[in-house]
Amino acid sequence: MTAIRCSEIRKVYPRGVDALGPVSLTIGEGEFVSLLGPSGCGKSTLLRIIAGLERPSAGEIVIGMRTRPSSGCIGFVFQEPTLMPWASVRDNVRLPLRLTHDMSAASLARVDDLLARVGLAEFAEAYPRELSGGMKMRVSLARALVTDPDILLLDEPFAALDEITRFRLNNDLLALWRDLGKTVVFVTHSVFESVFLSQRVVVLTARPGRISSEHRIDAPEPRDESFRTSAPYAAYCREVSAALGRASMAADGMAAG
Amino acid sequence: MMDSPNRSPQKMLRILMPLVVFVVVAGIWEAVVRLREIPPYILPAPSLILETLVRDWALLFASLLATLRATLEGFLAAVVGGIGLALLFNRAKWIEDAFLPYAVILQVTPVIAIAPLLLVYLPQHLAVVACAWIVAFFPVLSNTLLGLKSVDRNLAGLFALYDASSAQKLWRLRLPSALPYIMGGLRIAGGLSLIGAVVAEIAAGSAGSGSGLAFRIAEAGYRLDIPRMFAALALLSAAGIVIYAGLSAASRVVLRRWHESALEGE
Numbered sequence: 001m002t003a004i005r006c007s008e009i010r011k012v013y014p015r016g017v018d019a020l021g022p023v024s025l026t027i028g029e030g031e032f033v034s035l036l037g038p039s040g041c042g043k044s045t046l047l048r049i050i051a052g053l054e055r056p057s058a059g060e061i062v063i064g065m066r067t068r069p070s071s072g073c074i075g076f077v078f079q080e081p082t083l084m085p086w087a088s089v090r091d092n093v094r095l096p097l098r099l100t101h102d103m104s105a106a107s108l109a110r111v112d113d114l115l116a117r118v119g120l121a122e123f124a125e126a127y128p129r130e131l132s133g134g135m136k137m138r139v140s141l142a143r144a145l146v147t148d149p150d151i152l153l154l155d156e157p158f159a160a161l162d163e164i165t166r167f168r169l170n171n172d173l174l175a176l177w178r179d180l181g182k183t184v185v186f187v188t189h190s191v192f193e194s195v196f197l198s199q200r201v202v203v204l205t206a207r208p209g210r211i212s213s214e215h216r217i218d219a220p221e222p223r224d225e226s227f228r229t230s231a232p233y234a235a236y237c238r239e240v241s242a243a244l245g246r247a248s249m250a251a252d253g254m255a256a257g
Numbered sequence: 258m259m260d261s262p263n264r265s266p267q268k269m270l271r272i273l274m275p276l277v278v279f280v281v282v283a284g285i286w287e288a289v290v291r292l293r294e295i296p297p298y299i300l301p302a303p304s305l306i307l308e309t310l311v312r313d314w315a316l317l318f319a320s321l322l323a324t325l326r327a328t329l330e331g332f333l334a335a336v337v338g339g340i341g342l343a344l345l346f347n348r349a350k351w352i353e354d355a356f357l358p359y360a361v362i363l364q365v366t367p368v369i370a371i372a373p374l375l376l377v378y379l380p381q382h383l384a385v386v387a388c389a390w391i392v393a394f395f396p397v398l399s400n401t402l403l404g405l406k407s408v409d410r411n412l413a414g415l416f417a418l419y420d421a422s423s424a425q426k427l428w429r430l431r432l433p434s435a436l437p438y439i440m441g442g443l444r445i446a447g448g449l450s451l452i453g454a455v456v457a458e459i460a461a462g463s464a465g466s467g468s469g470l471a472f473r474i475a476e477a478g479y480r481l482d483i484p485r486m487f488a489a490l491a492l493l494s495a496a497g498i499v500i501y502a503g504l505s506a507a508s509r510v511v512l513r514r515w516h517e518s519a520l521e522g523e
Binding site: 071080095100127129 | 414433436516517
């Protein structure tokens with residue numbers, strides 16, 4: 001089954017800046033795909049278009065069977081934790097349920113279940129400013145999952161975190177993906193992160209972002225620390241790294257010519 | 258977050274130091290007046306001011322209540338009007354473009370010059386309240402506007418993602434985001450509404466049963482009753498301090514758990 005289908009998506013900003021595309025990309029149900037590219041290549045724009053936060057200038061997007069996602073079927077994690085500072089952790093996670101008027105007992109139970117899953121059960125009553133950067137990101141992750149969406153979109157969520165925290169959150173994200181079976185699209189500019197996490201890495205060129213190459217990462221599940229230090233992991237990283245280099249070079253060449 | 262052991266003494270010091278300054282200055286003042294034998298109609302000693310305050314308490318307290326009532330009414334009108342107008346301006350840019358210049362004009366025209374005109378058109382009490390409102394509503398308006406405009410872009414995106422209604426966006430996103438700014442506006446407006454009320458009272462000048470403290474000052478001035486002028490002035494200052502402290506405390510309570518401004522000594 002196809003979860004997301006992008007056909008010939010383009011984004012041109014009003015001042016004539018050609019930001020993205022055309023990009024055609026099909027993502028299967030339950031797949032974990034990373035969008036990897038140099039900064040400014042429009043990978044975040046593509047993610048926001050999939051989420052419905054921005055409209056494409058041209059092209060078509062189909063989520064499941066529909067051209068416009070219904071509210072609650074997509075979870076989004078922003079670059080920053082983007083929490084409401086005036087609300088407790090629990091209220092922050094509960095927000096999507098409130099906004100979609102889904103206050104059923106089953107949904108409310110999911111709030112505490114997710115807080116437990118991301119290891120923040122005892123911080124439910126804390127306020128965001130009392131949390132570390134990594135903990136805030138976990139709250140943001142729990143919030144994105146609280147409506148039990150089919151699709152989870154993450155926009156460089158761990159870029160601002162230190163490496164130890166990032167590794168731990170990578171492991172946790174993979175565990176969540178395995179347990180919950182969501183379709184995940186993960187935007188990053190880190191080769192190592194994309195290879196560790198995804199089943200498929202899509203490399204984009206610099207602006208305007210186009211798909212340069214795709215790499216299937218075949219590794220035994222579950223991936224863990226031993227995968228991170230294995231020879232196949234290093235080989236994949238080298239391959240994707242070279243592809244990213246070519247994608248950036250191609251764009252530079254175009255700019256020079 | 259929790260009380261750290263070395264914070265209490267620091268807090269004590271912050272309250273104690275101004276008090277020490279007050280006592281020292283009052284002491285020097287008292288000494289100078291006594292040693293130089295300055296007559297009370299030139300400069301009354303603090304002890305005499307206190308004595309006058311106690312002697313004229315009934316009169317002065319009634320006047321204080323009158324002034325405070327006008328201040329409070331003007332302040333409430335400023336809060337309702339300022340926040341209401343800001344919400345209206347925030348709904349449509351053209352409304353803001355059309356009306357904000359007039360709000361600015363009202364703000365930059367000295368209220369002491371508007372007061373006589375208001376007193377021509379309005380009954381005295383209403384004119385005093387209107388003056389308090391005029392000077393106090395602008396900081397509420399401009400701060401609330403600023404607050405409504407400083408909503409986190411990503412949070413707004415999140416609300417859009419879940420198809421939030423405009424009411425949800427207002428109550429769950431825009432007003433809470435604006436709250437620290439609104440509280441800042443209220444803190445300024447509280448003191449300003451007292452100033453507005455006092456200015457109007459002085460401009461009114463006529464005696465009446467409901468005459469406020471400013472009128473007592475003017476009246477005592479005509480009679481060269483300098484100690485009473487000082488006593489009334491002291492009451493006005495005290496009222497201003499209480500208003501400011503009250504609004505600061507309210508702001509701290511409202512923002513206690515989440516806003517940087519309400520954090521203490523971290």
